[in-house]
Amino acid sequence: MGNLYIFDHPLIQHKLTYIRDKQTGTKEFRELVDEVSLLMAYEITRDLPLQEVEVETPVTTCKSKVIAGKKLGLIPILRAGIGMVDGFLSLIPSAKVGHVGLYRDPETLQPVEYYLKLPSDIQDRVLIVIDPMLATGGSAEAAITALKKRGARQMKLMCLIAAPEGIEKVRAEHPDVDIYVAAIDQQLDEHGYIVPGLGDAGDRLFGTK
Ligand SMILES: O=P(O)(O)OC[C@H]1O[C@H](OP(=O)(O)OP(=O)(O)O)[C@H](O)[C@@H]1O
Ligand SMILES: O=c1cc[nH]c(=O)[nH]1
Numbered sequence: 001m002g003n004l005y006i007f008d009h010p011l012i013q014h015k016l017t018y019i020r021d022k023q024t025g026t027k028e029f030r031e032l033v034d035e036v037s038l039l040m041a042y043e044i045t046r047d048l049p050l051q052e053v054e055v056e057t058p059v060t061t062c063k064s065k066v067i068a069g070k071k072l073g074l075i076p077i078l079r080a081g082i083g084m085v086d087g088f089l090s091l092i093p094s095a096k097v098g099h100v101g102l103y104r105d106p107e108t109l110q111p112v113e114y115y116l117k118l119p120s121d122i123q124d125r126v127l128i129v130i131d132p133m134l135a136t137g138g139s140a141e142a143a144i145t146a147l148k149k150r151g152a153r154q155m156k157l158m159c160l161i162a163a164p165e166g167i168e169k170v171r172a173e174h175p176d177v178d179i180y181v182a183a184i185d186q187q188l189d190e191h192g193y194i195v196p197g198l199g200d201a202g203d204r205l206f207g208t209k
């Protein structure tokens with residue numbers, strides 16, 4: 001089974017509170033998601049492997065470290081995942097970005113795929129799938145399945161808020177994928193929304209509805 005990590009950094013937790021707040025308007029919501037995504041990128045990359053190189057300083061040469069191993073790929077699940085891209089890229093600007101377009105049918109809660117565009121070398125990258133919300137887990141599960149079908153071999157899932165149901169689903173269907181979240185909430189309501197959650201992430205990010 002994949003590991004489950006909680007981003008417990010105080011700055012992430014502090015900002016998440018204002019993201020949840022229904023009084024937070026679109027502009028501020030977007031800014032906060034952007035800031036939290038940068039902090040989450042910092043946390044999720046703390047296990048990147050390093051290798052020693054020699055560097056010449058103005059004084060002498062010394063051994064120092066650079067990031068080694070596989071490159072990263074960022075895979076936002078449209079639409080809401082887009083809100084997390086810029087923050088992540090401000091820290092890791094060389095990551096390639098692939099898009100998986102999915103929406104959740106409001107009646108059946110099943111994910112419907114409408115778009116897919118990926119970097120050509122996803123098999124050689126560690127992919128970080130990003131979406132603010134992990135509710136039933138259907139969208140994340142479908143996105144990871146779609147990526148595996150196209151050759152993805154190593155993935156992490158990064159979300160702001162997860163419901164226990166979503167975590168369980170992804171861990172059951174994709175035990176090879178580690179999950180990183182800022183909060184695990186209580187449950188889903190009868191419409192599949194996370195309680196207490198933050199409402200509809202896409203609508204709050206883009207000012208729709
Ligand atoms: O875990 P699930 O039950 O699948 O729900 C989570 C999905 O729902 C939201 O997307 P939505 O369908 O609202 O699309 P949007 O991003 O275009 O608003 C959210 O951004 C996730 O992708
Ligand atoms: O609470 C939820 C559940 C799914 N999608 C959202 O945007 N919010």
Ligand SMILES: [Mg+2]
Nearest residue numbers: 200201202203
């Ligand atoms: Mg939505």
